[in-house]
Amino acid sequence: MATVAATGIFSERSIRRARLGSGLVMFVFVLLHLSNHALGLISVSAADDGRRIFLAIWRNPVGTLVFYTAVLTHVCLVLRAVYTRRSLVMPAGEMAQLVLGLSIPLLLMDHVIGTRIAHSLFQYRDDYETIVRLLWVTSPGAGWRQVIALLFVWTHGCIGVHFWLRYRSWYDGVAAMLLAVAILLPVLAILGFIEMGRTIAEPAYEGMVNTDRYRDNLNTRYYSNPEAQQQIAMIRAGLYGSFSGALLIVIGARTLRRWRERVDQITVRYPGGEAISVPRGFTVLEASRLGGLLHYSVCGGKGQCSTCRVQILSDGDDLPAPDKLEQSTLKRIKAASDVRLACQLRPTHDITVAPLLVAAPETTLPPNTQETSPGREREITVLFCDIRHFTSLTETRLPFDIVFLLNRYFALVGNAVEKAGGRIDKFIGDGAMALFGIGNSAEDACRQAIEAAVTIVRDIGKLDAELRDELTMPLHIAIGIHTGPAVVGTLGYGRVRSVTAIGDTVNVASRLETAAKEFNAAIVISDAVANLAGADTASVESREISVRGRALPLKVYVISSDKAADLIEGKDT
Template identity: 35%
Template structure:
């Protein structure tokens, strides 16, 4: 409701500014033509209902805009957002003189705000004010155009009309300034020709009197102070609020990479993440329209307030599954696990795509398998021969997964990603199945080497990295081509562990977590390694193994066979 009020009040003001600038453009012809055109543009706004609407829109828009600025917990904004905010705060300071000299004096002292009289003031009596008025045209129009851009860029039709609208955004103020300049030049020419007689004739016709001039001069200083205070007030109030917030303990956002972000009381998740220096997409500027700031929420989701009307409509438009929320709309009151679902450079088009994720946060074993020396294989064999060998390799690895309850989640060129436990909550069983799957892969690669002995220029070797933890598991990918996969720190760690097999020269790198939580005994003489893996803030403990641990005792201790993948 509040965002709609701000939007519609802004559109009302923009409509007024548009008609005003079109009236200015008429000055290219003459000041008299400006006056005639005003009957069909600016004077329409003097119709009482429209004038009341304009005044209400002005007050509403200013109050809502300053309230939004005051409520911001973070000022880490994009350049376009900063530009809109700064230009908006400058508008009262730039406009108050013009409003006093025209509308206030007009109503209070019966002075006619005819264009000829106003142009005489700006071009002859106060040329510096005339320059300021030209700057005001640019500032007000730019502020409005940025707001219109934020509103329209999430619309499907916007890319088609973008160039047309951009051209109009430049052409309209250019014509307005040209008309304003041409009319001002014409007035200066008339002053040079008619002298004092012309000047006093214009002033008398407009009923400019001493009382009106005195009121204008006395009102300048207090109105200037008021305009400055209005611009500074949101920052002062915001600073006071932040001072109080520092003594309160806010909730924590837990990210997949293990990083935590504290949320200031009342702040949105988007504000907290940006304030912590974490890039987040937000095409619409945090108004809940684009869905590019979508998050998957894990533990703590049940304590979040239900989506409001704006968020509900946005999530419904993309068919968002349970657990997806918009970072710009949620204000966590308790600790919450979150994972951004779109990259920081996501576009409005990305935000219109379906949620693309139907799943939940689960405990899984993630396995990455990589075929060693595949590049050298490509150099020594013909492409079709390499394709044949790779197809044989993937067939064997897939069968190893199928027979041990694993799930083939992702193809990576010369390797694959697999999941165990994506449909089960039995931690020991998923770990045992994953170890059995790794053992089966090593057996099958040996068998494949024997079977393709005459075809291979060198022995095929694989590296396997395994890790266990929480991950978001579900359907994801391009619309119409989704597949079951997983994202999260657990997946990234498993991939990094697989890369460590090259450095250690071993086929297996298994995280300590799997041995701590599973039924598999640690091999004798196993050495614990702990390093900060590439791209991670925290270290990970793991074992680099030449051979598989003994699974005999663990398999004998259970009366279940490995679950078959479905």
């Protein structure tokens, strides 16, 4: 059953959502701030005009409350995450995000104090002319420190957004564009800062603009009043001290907990004979990482996927019950009662587990890298095709003749699939498997698969007419098409790796190709494919077939060679 903590306002899911929400608020702030800097490529006055819009959003009472609440929430939750994480062994991307995140407050505090706090307390005018003059002319070292801080903030935010979106079905389609923006925006912002600095540093600039406002700004009570300077120094010491103290408290608490846990350890054993001793309270995934074992975890240990799942091989009756998040994931994959998520299971005693998705122990894949990811689930359409009676067709042919025939056949299949927008997955003997929908919608994928199938049937007819005098029997094709969820990822060994799909959808498509042979038909498509493609099936024969592993029969449409073209014509009308 779910624990109270898993269902209340302070559940892990709620905490993750708060961390994500606060991070997104800060990311939008940084996005707009960098865009404002980029206006410096036009002129200093253009940047100041953009600054007024920026301040209208963030320096009103509501914007101020939202932003600084987000900052405080995010910093507190990051420190909490550092404490609760039992092992600091993690993939490189997660480590980079953590290190960048902890360094950002130390890099930005002086900038915040010199702008927002000085403005609020002493009416210091923190416009672009003043701040850029300070960072480019007066204190160039501080200016380059801000450039580094800008890159750290933006990189940290982009990593977080990538981790959040990377397994959305639509993300691959926009990833290239987002990467271009992620690279271009900080470059434009830095160039804008440099251009403004060079402009203000020019001697001629003094004569081009009225710099009295800048001198007046320097003579405000912020600079001329020693008490104001002392107050700012106290604020600076307080902010740096508070953050550094909080970080030291977290480190101290982790050290104390580790010291106490040395006398209270459990052992996690694996089928290969590995035995890893970890403090009680560690997750199985943390134990695997601490021991240097390859262990899949696509979502980064957040319980949002099932790739880290393990089977409990020892007594599991008194293990902690799965919380609501883990229950939801296990229910979705219809896991057996002895299967748990390694990232959520915190054993209270010695335990033996077997990872159900085993990573290949290749020397080219270091432990805990994202390269060991098995892929992601997508909605795709799968096409299988095969030459009917191929053995009888070629039993009297010379091997070179068979190679010639297969190459002609593979060429027309590959051409039909690629022109329709799909990709050839593999050729097996005289069979072929093609995937549609890797980067587009399910509806488009189904239409593309049908279009490819119709083209294959047509071109096989042409090839049959061309080689009729050379063959002992006519060429006939059998094609099966099905759509649904499948895991798409890179599989293979060593250099022989390729993107492929596995799952029930692939198995059903293969079964439909076999059904096409049984029904002496050219194409068999499932009801789901017909509906998504909007195919005209009014005059097409429908049947129900049994599929191994499915309790209910599957409705399919059986299309002969002479009726194949009607599918596309019906769609167009």
